[in-house]
Amino acid sequence: MAKKVVIDPITRIEGHYSIEIEVENGKIKDAWARGDMFRGWEIILKERDPQDAINVTQRICGVCPVAHAMASARALDAAFHIVPPDNGRIIRNLIAAGNLLHSHILHFYNLVALDYVDITAILDYKGNDPTMNNIKEWVKNEVKSGRNTAAAPFLPRYKGDYIKDKDLNLTAINHYVKAFEMARTAQEMIAIWGGKMPHVTGIVPGGVAENVTAEKIASYLYRLRKIKDFIDTCYIPDVTAVAKAYPRWFKIGAGYKNLLAYGIFELNNEGTQTYHIPGAFIDGKLENLDQKNIKEEVFYAKYSSPTGLHPFEGETVPDPNKPNAYTWVKAPRYSSKPMEVGPLARMVITHVSGKRSEVSNLVRDTLKSLGLDVSALFSVLGRHACRALELKIIADEAEKWLLELKPDQPVNTKYEVPKESEGFGLTEAQRGALGHWIKIKDHKIERYQCVVPSTWNCGPRDDKGIRGVIEEALIGTPIADPENPIEAVRVVRSFDPCLACAIHVIDPKTNEIRKFKVA
């Protein structure tokens, strides 16, 4: 008899997300992923000045605003028939690199680590670090208080198989604290060129707003090197240590193994060459990317608009009472297939393409040192490993790009908003492939559609009843104790979900969960 377990909300992710799982014989037999919040961004964008899209779409997500700014700016560049100058292109890359540094470090330490690291190990701390001693004293006093919420927000937590090695726990706690400083430093790197962060004002159609000076280059470089040092001495060793402590998690959470990446970090101003290689990895074969193959299906999503539309024709007509629908997240499909997006997709596709030897070498060396083959990457730990390796690669590249900047050269290209036009911008958010599609009529936005990474990863079943990516990755995951389903949240968090635009399965009339039939 299957036991139904609801985890609502899933914390330590961006946004409102919950899952419902059926557990049978200690394993997940079926899963439904639900987004719990809807705002209607695409509806709000209609009739507005197309230029506003860069700032408005950033507010979809406070963790990856830069990615939305980039997708939007690229869509506008295309619609306005302009390309950025060298400086504009490079600075956009540097801003995107800053956001990647910020997000990956924050994700591993401040969102994910508490699933593995035993925070109570701090009570055994015997060293001289004032911050560590401060935390130790605090936890000691909190525990004495006897409150249920003692040492909140770090406790309570699920019971589970946390790390037992005292030194590893203490090192990780120390790095948890340091990670906040690194994330803040990465935000500063973005602000140097973007004006402020979160939500930059410095990305504009045709390039960026901030000019190049030697002082800014130095200011960025100093911070980048500090973070590179953290990646080499903390992040990569810590991910490796967790990998060694939890070898079975290289076999859990594989999912479909179909990957999609749009490419990011433009190497030419037209954007036709990117550092990360775009492509679709289906059934073990790499294909060239063609955005025409993207369709959004809505049989199980609460929209009355037609199903199977390409984002250029995409519609967002909410219908809370639609029969069978159980989420507001659409089900995007590439050539009718569910596709995983994110660092795993980017690293595997770039590696398989054979076009970036440093990526291939790093992937091979890492797998070799862990005694694993490439199939191990399709797993919970594989995703964390790809994230760390990607960060090392991009931090190195960013330093090269930075030194290509030229003071006194233009940073943007002049433009006029056309009366009628259309365009799309494809890029990569930290958590995966991101696309914006715009249609302009009478100088205003006629239609705007965003297909975000978490739509790919966190979406529902498609019209044929084929599960979404996270739903599928959960299948077969062992659950030792249904009251403490820590294994399920480990799988979900490995995707770094960012749920800012979806909603629950509720009937507004009765406020009850709808009974949905799964094909």
Added chain:
Amino acid sequence: MRLTRRDFIKAAGGLGAALLTSPFLSKVAEAIEREKKNFPVIWIQGQTDAGCSESILNTVQPTVVDMVTDIMSLRFHQTIMAASGHQCISVLHEALKSDEKFILVVEGSVPTKDEGVYCTIGEDENGRPITFLKWVKELGEKAMYVVAIGTCATWGGIPAAEPNPTGAKPVTEIIDPKKVINLPGCPARPHHLVGVLAHLKLFGLPELDSKRRPMVFFSRLIHDNCEMRPFFEKGDFAKSFGEKKCMYLLGCKGPITYNDCPNYQWNSGLNWPIRGGSPCIGCAAESFIGSTGNGIYMRLPEAKVPGIPGLKVKADKFGTIVGAATIGGIIAHAMGRVLAHKKKKEEKKVEEER
């Protein structure tokens, strides 16, 4: 921030060790110790992108760890807390049942259409989702103070922008505004939250303006202290992004936005939008993204002024939003300055806008 008994004793150290054993001083030290107790904070997120939470993580001094160990007892914050599912929802239920006083921080707007089903957190005992609207009402009623953090919680923000598909509302329209402190900004700024929490802890409610914003952060327009103000006075305006001059013609919302960005720049003081070559987009203003006719790069006033090509000033359709006197004053001021400059006349003395 934290003044502990140890700090006090250290500070009092000059008085000599003997004095420290006096009953009087130990009483003072005890009082300080009592005050040290971190007040419980429950931080809930509705229609938000978590940008305000991300922004607060950029705090330098105190650090994030200082805040959690020394300033507040952060009982609930979905992005940070270890617990998931019913374990974390039980924290909220406990707060509702307990006599303990707490401060509620609300991030994001509150959807009210269709009884608030557009945002839910957790389920009740019957497996029914609990709406964010219900949480805000119940926790808000119980809370000692409510901090509405960010533009969405303060004004409604983008979710409430035309056509407001989910009936999004600000916190002050859901609960008794008398206990609300508004910290607008997209995102809100770290020192604003730290400042408010510190003030509540040490001195109680800070002085607020009529829109319930702390005066200490929101009493000046961006325009008042803008580093590009001299260019405005000279009538020397940027024509494109990246020109480091007055951004008025590029749609700068500095003249209608109350915030302290020019005084305390962003991200450890490294930069801020106007210095970064782009106009202020008015992210802390009540009108931010409000209506389709209110474009980010649209010049504030809307009518033509003869003799000055490109500068359209006069009619004041933003008056309804920001107060006719304010914007009228700015425009009169701007025109006075611009004309004076163009015609090389002596500077007229023009009344400040406020």
